[in-house]
Amino acid sequence: MTKMIADSLFLYHSTKGVPLYEAVKDYFHDKIRSGALKPNARIPSENEIVAQFGVSRMTANRALRELATEGKIIRVHGVGSFVARPKPSSTLLEVRNIADEIRERDHAHTVRIELLEPCRANAVLQEEFGLPSGARLFHSIMVHKEDGAPIQIENRYVNPALVPDYLDQDFTQQTANAYLTRCVAITRSDVEVEAVLPNATECQRLDIPENEPCLRLKRRTWHGDDVVTVVYALHPGSRYRLTSGRI
Amino acid sequence: MTKMIADSLFLYHSTKGVPLYEAVKDYFHDKIRSGALKPNARIPSENEIVAQFGVSRMTANRALRELATEGKIIRVHGVGSFVARPKPSSTLLEVRNIADEIRERDHAHTVRIELLEPCRANAVLQEEFGLPSGARLFHSIMVHKEDGAPIQIENRYVNPALVPDYLDQDFTQQTANAYLTRCVAITRSDVEVEAVLPNATECQRLDIPENEPCLRLKRRTWHGDDVVTVVYALHPGSRYRLTSGRI
């Protein structure tokens, strides 16, 4: 009677090229997805898998271990393995580089540099960078365009200690983002998104009417414990939208 | 002379409770993070690790294999293992359940049900659900409040084929989101975020002035190939902000 089960495993493994441990993984993963194994249901122990499928315990172990790290099942030392509850529906939104996004749509990306100069940190920037009062920073303002239409005001502050040559770059050839990521390794970053009304200058730069709402992204990037850059990106609501790829 | 290297591994392993393969992982992970091993640099082969650290090849294998699945290194069959290039900076934004978010801030979450009835799909909804023209749907509108202040209008459409009892629920006890995720397993979802100006009704429901910009999230959730629900969530820009936890 172990024959039937072994056969269904064989289905997964018959197409050669699939490792045995993958076949075992897929076997249980399918049972979970189809609902045949419901949340909290018990998964056969490693030794039971050995007996039923005729594989070694180490390959059973690898199959279950990887299912666990993928969040499909939960393993409890000394007790057993159980189907994990599906994650509470939270969706991940990928905030991407504007230039890449535009190019991927096969549109033309151009940038206009409005400002590129040193400056001093005000109270807010001190807080963001975690730097002492009046610290020196670099400041740039650029307008990104998609097929000629302004789509983002990039208002960026840069830590000169980490990127001393920032002001000398030609950002029409290489976006600030690209330069910075090549210059220093990014270890962490965070983002905030909100809806705001732009001021007069911003309206003019984005070529939009006075009361058009905008998406404002604030993104901080870190190298170790140091903030590399803080960028405020302002997008006109009519021409831009954040999208989750998938998942 | 292998002694020195073995000693530095011993540092990681000396604190008992750390498995050997973890110690090996940490050893190389630290070298990568510190910059001692730069991108594309070669990592010792499994056999070299065996010789240098005196561990078995399988534990060296597990260490490197896990580093690879974590994206720290890249392994090439028949060639060797190499330090991976750090990911281009794209950040993930987690879009969460509004009620959970509020409760996590230790604030009071209340909801007011404005509408709960069957309806027919218009052209847009047909498209979203992938249903035939004039299909039946359920429609609900609720206003979520944080400590009494309106913070979200949840405008939701539900596929009756998957959730036939939607209209009979008491959504003051359990949010629609919670009910749906308990009812049917969510296999996929996507989100879009944009900035918009609310209309008069929405302003009144959110208790905000006419020209306050709002964040509008559209979220579709799937069960297999079927759309379970489409929800439009409208947040006042002054009281809400999307935030990335970390990563």
Place this chain on the structure above:
DNA sequence: TGTCTATACTTGTATATGGAACCATAAACT
């Protein structure tokens, strides 16, 4: 009845061993 103990079963780790598949390079051959 309540408490301790032995036992069996579980996952977790570590080793030794073997073969397959893949790649680069050197050597042999045309």
Place this chain on the structure above:
DNA sequence: AGTTTATGGTTCCATATACAAGTATAGACA
């Protein structure tokens, strides 16, 4: 010179084996 063939190194997979450590349960004991 150009092509083919060995060869040594690499990752990858699978097995057999052993012990450690956690958990639950049955049974002995007070």
